[in-house]
Amino acid sequence: MYAYFFLSTIKKLQQVIAPSVFYFSFLYDMNIILVGYMGSGKTTLGKKLASRLGLTFVDTDKRIEQNEGMTIPEIFSRCGETHFRALEKKLVAELREEENLLVSTGGGMPCFNELMKDLNEIGTTIYLKRPAKELAERVFNSKKKRPLTDGKSKEELISFIEDTLKNREQFYGQAHIIADREIQNITSLEMMVKAYWREVKGD
Structure with a gap:
């Protein structure tokens, strides 16, 4: 079952009483998985949300780099x-x-490799959705090396991201929660997750 939360739901969610971090990590015993295009804020928001909910933060690219002893650009190359x-x-x-x-x-x-299906089975997936122009701006100004976009001008990035998103939206859109950019702050995300978990548990 997919749950879609948009800006209109935030006022209702604000009425939810927030239990302690220990209560949620112990009672629900669930993983949260952030998906979305590069530059959507998965790492920044993820670290903050993990701290709020008492979860261990994992960056899949960093984990792969540690496992392989190479950076992502080196693996691609x-x-x-x-x-x-x-x-x-x-x-x-x-x-x-x-x-x-x-x-x-x-x-x-x-x-x-049908990994969106696997991710949905592993935990609660959240798609951090942002417009292509905003993503291009973030990626262009980032100091992080990205094999698929390095060397592109800002205009080329916008075109590349728009084309790539047309294909990827069908996968990102399978997430349990879709968070539009207007509600991508820690408090709103935390409330959405807790409300979704309550719904799943039938509380």
């Missing part, structure tokens, strides 16, 4: 994208054995 996607699939299988995580996924992870 030496081994190719197909190998990198295989590493993502392997990591998702590993995450099935872990609990109480907040996972920030790589932008392409949900879109290959």
